[in-house]
Amino acid sequence: MTRTKKPKKLYIQITLLVFLCFITNLLLLITIMGIIMITPFGKWLVNNQINALILTIVSSYIASSILSTFVCYYFVGKLFEPLVSLSDASKKVAKGNFSISIKDSSSIPELQNAIDSFNQMVKELNKIETLSNDFVSNVSHEFKTPLSVIRSNINILESPSISEEEKQKSMDMINTSIDNISTLVSNVLKISRLDNKNVKVEKKFFRLDEQIRMCIVNLTDRIEEKHLDLDIDLEECILYSDEMLLSHVWDNLLSNAIKYSYENSTIGVYLQIKKEVVVTIVDHGCGMDEETKKHIFERFYQGETSHNKEGNGLGLTIVTKILQLCNAEIEVESEVNKGSKFTIKFSNKSSKSLN
Incomplete structure (x- = not known):
């Protein structure tokens, strides 16, 4: 002051x-x-x-x-x-x-409003600066990890006595690290566009159930790799929203469900039209404690460390920002070692059923 x-x-x-x-x-x-x-x-x-x-x-x-x-x-x-x-x-x-x-303070209402608005503006700018500094620090850290893996495996590949098996293993680790860097860059760019409100929401009518079903098909290899069963119940629904943006939501949530599910378990994907359009994605995996649930929508936060080699903690941040743009809400329920349930709700005014 x-x-x-x-x-x-x-x-x-x-x-x-x-x-x-x-x-x-x-x-x-x-x-x-x-x-x-x-x-x-x-x-x-x-x-x-x-x-x-x-x-x-x-x-x-x-x-x-x-x-x-x-x-x-x-x-x-x-x-x-x-x-x-x-x-x-x-x-x-x-x-x-x-x-x-x-x-x-001022006894003149207009001047007092200007002072209050100025103080609020500075508070928001201070928050943005803090987030920006944390963001840069976290991005730098996230880049260092895959780059270190790439460097160490290049050194291994330079060894003349390396076997074919070791060579292939090092190449696979390098490719995985490059994929992680690519995903990180892509997510950072998405976050930047969403933060700067450079994303134009282009709403149109589309089949929400078909979009979710197509996203599941695209993840078939990962589902089969963990021998997961699917329980799918999707009501036919036409939604008026941004189809392209929402595809990122389903891809992130379903990828997380696969990532954190135990092998041979079941993932449930449901779409119901009630007072609201409700999409529910349920996994039976490691779940989350209360502390993790408080922070999962924060940037770079990853609660379950055994899976941190995959992802960079930006997915759910992107999901939240997209859903805000699309006037939708997200809720999470979870219990350690039992799994998690993510529920997304859209206003019924923006949809219609085909039944």
């Missing part, structure tokens, strides 16, 4: 302004009195010896003007003080100081 010093230059200008008003009023009074004195009424005043009355009036005016000058100086100074604080604080913000806030 800061209270800025009163700048001398501004107060000199205020003083000159008030003094000019005083001189102007005094000259105006003298002019009026001079005009009056040359009129018959003025001559009558002189003949009746009421110069003392005139002198009293002029003296009273001068005294009251001096008093009003000091009063105006004080109140005008108080009026301008919040503006001075706002001006000085704005200059500091322009130089990158986002920890500042204005303590001064």
Whole structure:
């Protein structure tokens, strides 16, 4: 919190302004009195010896003007003080100081609103700067891991005594690390576009059930690799939303369900039209504790460390931002060693059933 010093230059200008008003009023009074004195009424005043009355009036005016000058100086100074604080604080913000806030208050509603809005703006800028710094730090860390793997395996490949089996293993690890870097770059770009609101939501009618079904088909190899069963119950539904953006949602959520499911378990995928359009994805895997559930939508957060070699903790952040753009909600239920259930809800006004 800061209270800025009163700048001398501004107060000199205020003083000159008030003094000019005083001189102007005094000259105006003298002019009026001079005009009056040359009129018959003025001559009558002189003949009746009421110069003392005139002198009293002029003296009273001068005294009251001096008093009003000091009063105006004080109140005008108080009026301008919040503006001075706002001006000085704005200059500091322009130089990158986002920890500042204005303590001064004003009795003028419009000026007080400006001060409150400024303080709120600085708070948000401070949050953004913190997130930005954390984001850069996390991205740097995420890049280091696959790059280290690539470097170490290149050193192994350079060995003349390496066997074909070891060579193939190193090549596979290099390819996996390159895929991880590619995914990270892609997700960082998506996050950046979503943060900067550079994503235009292009809504149209499309078959939501068919979109989810197609996403499941695209993940067939990964499903079969873990010998997973599928329990699919998708009501036919036409949704009015952004088809391209929502495809990223289903891909992320289904990929996570596969990733965290135990082998030979079942993944449930359901679509129902009730008061809302509800999509539910259920896995029977490692699940999450309460602490993990609080943070899973945060950037780079990964609660279950045994799977951290896959992914980079940005998927659910992207999911949340996309669903916000599409006016949808996401909820999560989970229990350790029993699995997780993600529920996505769309307004029923944006859909229609084919039944």
